[in-house]
Amino acid sequence: MNQSSLFSIDSDLCATNLLPKEGLVNYYPEFLGEVESLNLLNQLQKSLQWEADQLIIFGRLISTRRKVAWIGDPKCTYTYSGVKKQPQSWTPELLIIKRQLEELPQAEFNSCLLNFYHDGADGMGWHSDDEKELDAQSPIASLSLGSARKFSFKHKKDKSTTSLFLENGSALIMHAPTQQFWQHALLKTKTIHTPRINLTFRRISISNA
Numbered sequence: 001m002n003q004s005s006l007f008s009i010d011s012d013l014c015a016t017n018l019l020p021k022e023g024l025v026n027y028y029p030e031f032l033g034e035v036e037s038l039n040l041l042n043q044l045q046k047s048l049q050w051e052a053d054q055l056i057i058f059g060r061l062i063s064t065r066r067k068v069a070w071i072g073d074p075k076c077t078y079t080y081s082g083v084k085k086q087p088q089s090w091t092p093e094l095l096i097i098k099r100q101l102e103e104l105p106q107a108e109f110n111s112c113l114l115n116f117y118h119d120g121a122d123g124m125g126w127h128s129d130d131e132k133e134l135d136a137q138s139p140i141a142s143l144s145l146g147s148a149r150k151f152s153f154k155h156k157k158d159k160s161t162t163s164l165f166l167e168n169g170s171a172l173i174m175h176a177p178t179q180q181f182w183q184h185a186l187l188k189t190k191t192i193h194t195p196r197i198n199l200t201f202r203r204i205s206i207s208n209a
């Protein structure tokens with residue numbers, strides 16, 4: 001097998017759609033190196049302001065153990081689970097990562113939601129990233145640092161599911177119209193005792209920003 005056919009097999013693998021229908025999701029393992037990813041996790045854990053996420057469950061406001069940080073261009077306010085958030089400023093490291101990730105789908109992001117999962121007891125329930133401020137045509141780029149965790153998609157109508165492990169340093173691109181037809185969740189796993197940070201780079205519509 002020559003070099004060019006090897007290359008085309010690799011790029012085909014990267015471009016494989018993880019969903020069987022009504023959406024497009026691509027997975028890129030080793031988007032960042034192993035050591036670089038763990039260093040970035042430590043640095044983000046220390047340098048950002050993390051706060052509990054707030055969810056309304058059965059009419060009651062619940063604070064999560066999982067922590068969140070919201071970064072963005074100055075006008076990118078974002079209502080997440082009913083709570084309006086003002087963004088923290090981009091750090092130089094996050095701007096570099098943003099530019100690298102923008103090259104995968106050839107799209108521009110203006111904001112980033114970070115989630116800190118202390119261990120496998122922290123997770124995120126079924127939802128779609130379809131808040132009204134988000135540009136529904138823009139892809140969402142997810143970068144995972146630290147412990148590999150199981151991430152699942154569930155089709156809104158036929159309830160079929162598909163799952164993968166999001167590994168340290170991996171990127172996952174969710175293209176439109178994935179959010180319209182699929183929910184996703186980060187499942188809890190008792191056997192994981194080490195942290196993970198996930199960054200989802202998003203685009204807030206200019207008219208709302």
Ligand SMILES: O=C(O)CCC(=O)C(=O)O
Nearest residue numbers: 113115124129186198200
């Ligand atoms: O932690 C993850 O991989 C998923 C996070 C997520 O779905 C979100 O931030 O909307």
Ligand SMILES: [Fe+2]
Nearest residue numbers: 127128129184
């Ligand atoms: Fe999400």
